[in-house]
Amino acid sequence: MEQKILVKKIFQDVINPGNCFHCGLCEGLSKKLFKMSDSVRGPIPKLIRKPILKDIPDLKKILHACPGRGFPYNYLSTKIHSKKKSKLVGNYNDLFVASSNKKDIRQKSSSGGVVRSLLIELIKSKKVDFVCMLDGKKNKVLDFDLLITNNLNKILNVSQSIYQTTPLLHRLKNLKKNKRYVFVGLPEHIASLKVLKLSYPKEFDHIKILISIYSGTNMYPGAIEFYLKGNGIKTLKDVRKINWRYGEWPGKLRIITKTNRILSLKKFYYNYLIPFFISKNCLITPDFTGELSDISVGDAWSPKLESKGYGYSVIISRSKLLDKIINNLQKKNILSLKKINLINAIKMHAHMLEFKKVGSFLRIEKLKKKGPVPQYDLEPVNVTFSRRLIEIIIGIIISFASSNIIKSSFSFINSNFMGYLFQSLRKFWKHMSKPTKRKGLKNLKFIKVNNNRLKEFF
Ligand SMILES: Cc1cc2nc3c(=O)[nH]c(=O)nc-3n(C[C@H](O)[C@H](O)[C@H](O)COP(=O)(O)OP(=O)(O)OC[C@H]3O[C@@H](n4cnc5c(N)ncnc54)[C@H](O)[C@@H]3O)c2cc1C
Ligand code: SF4
Numbered sequence: 161m162e163q164k165i166l167v168k169k170i171f172q173d174v175i176n177p178g179n180c181f182h183c184g185l186c187e188g189l190s191k192k193l194f195k196m197s198d199s200v201r202g203p204i205p206k207l208i209r210k211p212i213l214k215d216i217p218d219l220k221k222i223l224h225a226c227p228g229r230g231f232p233y234n235y236l237s238t239k240i241h242s243k244k245k246s247k248l249v250g251n252y253n254d255l256f257v258a259s260s261n262k263k264d265i266r267q268k269s270s271s272g273g274v275v276r277s278l279l280i281e282l283i284k285s286k287k288v289d290f291v292c293m294l295d296g297k298k299n300k301v302l303d304f305d306l307l308i309t310n311n312l313n314k315i316l317n318v319s320q321s322i323y324q325t326t327p328l329l330h331r332l333k334n335l336k337k338n339k340r341y342v343f344v345g346l347p348e349h350i351a352s353l354k355v356l357k358l359s360y361p362k363e364f365d366h367i368k369i370l371i372s373i374y375s376g377t378n379m380y381p382g383a384i385e386f387y388l389k390g391n392g393i394k395t396l397k398d399v400r401k402i403n404w405r406y407g408e409w410p411g412k413l414r415i416i417t418k419t420n421r422i423l424s425l426k427k428f429y430y431n432y433l434i435p436f437f438i439s440k441n442c443l444i445t446p447d448f449t450g451e452l453s454d455i456s457v458g459d460a461w462s463p464k465l466e467s468k469g470y471g472y473s474v475i476i477s478r479s480k481l482l483d484k485i486i487n488n489l490q491k492k493n494i495l496s497l498k499k500i501n502l503i504n505a506i507k508m509h510a511h512m513l514e515f516k517k518v519g520s521f522l523r524i525e526k527l528k529k530k531g532p533v534p535q536y537d538l539e540p541v542n543v544t545f546s547r548r549l550i551e552i553i554i555g556i557i558i559s560f561a562s563s564n565i566i567k568s569s570f571s572f573i574n575s576n577f578m579g580y581l582f583q584s585l586r587k588f589w590k591h592m593s594k595p596t597k598r599k600g601l602k603n604l605k606f607i608k609v610n611n612n613r614l615k616e617f618f
């Protein structure tokens with residue numbers, strides 16, 4: 161009976177109310193009980209057989225480490241033994257702007273090529289045996305899988321940022337306990353793995369290092385088809401290759417069709433797809449940087465660096481081992497590093513940090529009235545009326561843009577025009593909401609929340 165109750169809880173708390181983060185853990189930890197299955201609202205676990213008594217330990221682990229139930233980040237931060245504390249970016253030792261000095265890495269990277277530089281170093285220095293990272297399947301378009309490899313060439317040529325909800329933890333049981341792995345993932349993947357490592361240390365000791373990429377917004381499948389329609393291409397079957405961050409930083413969306421037509425749109429222009437396809441999971445998490453990682457890497461957005469081009473990453477180093485590795489990479493002239501302070505690191509992402517640290521709680525507050533929501537152990541206090549008003553407007557825009565009828569009407573409009581319009585409206589909106597949001601971020605205070613999810617960790 162217990163196995164049925166546990167499965168029911170996963171469905172009632174997470175899958176049915178639409179709180180699934182699409183991480184793939186349900187499949188990755190169980191023995192052919194769940195299978196991730198595609199849907200218009202992202203990949204969702206499907207039950208493929210009846211649960212049996214033997215499934216109970218796996219089901220308990222899934223429930224414990226499921227991002228869709230939320231994590232007590234404040235409590236878990238006490239397990240990250242770094243020198244400095246920040247409620248906005250998590251505990252850390254040092255902050256850097258960085259870039260790879262290897263032309264072939266930097267040119268093909270999402271930002272500064274830091275992630276792949278680290279992975280190559282970890283394999284070369286034998287700190288791990290394999291890297292686990294998301295990559296496109298060979299000769300497939302918009303079809304991704306976990307790549308488990310120690311082949312340096314494969315690591316070098318892995319896909320750039322993939323802006324589509326995609327499972328990453330669905331092959332966890334394929335990892336060998338006598339090998340050592342480094343995982344690259346989004347904040348929710350990394351938080352889930354860290355929780356497993358903390359709560360079941362022996363069982364997950366083979367996962368040695370956790371690298372998180374920053375994650376602001378992600379999109380449901382369909383965004384590319386929408387973009388194609390706006391360019392007169394009917395179906396994904398006509399496409400040969402897609403790159404989300406092609407060319408010089410910040411890169412372009414570049415699509416090559418089977419008839420060798422090339423479509424390309426600047427990164428800040430194709431952000432117009434976000435309101436139409438934004439995934440719910442990125443609206444209900446406060447974790448932007450991957451606070452439970454050993455090291456986090458994002459784009460180093462700043463007018464000065466953006467005008468230089470080439471590609472720059474921001475690094476949050478949270479562990480002694482990773483501190484040592486990045487310093488060695490600097491000494492070997494593989495990475496260029498420049499220390500920055502917390503104020504500068506926050507400035508690069510002030511808008512998104514506020515969107516996560518304040519916005520997520522306002523959105524969860526609203527969703528609570530309808531059913532189960534993820535639970536976190538910190539909440540912002542004294543959120544102003546004007547900030548709440550901004551959230552109402554964001555909510556109206558997203559629910560309007562994500563309705564099927566609106567999507568199908570807008571899909572025929574030329575993407576360059578949409579991109580230009582969106583970028584102009586975004587600039588205007590950022591300018592209008594900046595005083596409220598910046599003031600809110602500066603004065604942001606949190607209170608601790610004692611909930612049932614937190615109690616599961618004691
Ligand atoms: C959905 C999404 C949203 C993001 N939002 C932001 C943001 O708001 N602000 C910001 O500063 N940065 C964001 N990033 C991170 C940024 O795009 C870069 O990935 C990061 O700066 C690392 O760049 P790099 O040049 O060091 O990585 P590279 O050396 O180019 O390596 C990229 C790594 O990312 C992995 N990867 C790519 N897509 C995914 C994915 N969907 N899930 C798991 N792993 C993946 C690849 O497997 C590879 O290991 C986002 C990334 C994604 C995928
Ligand atoms: S978030 Fe992950 S663990 Fe939770 S239900 Fe979805 S796939 Fe399963």
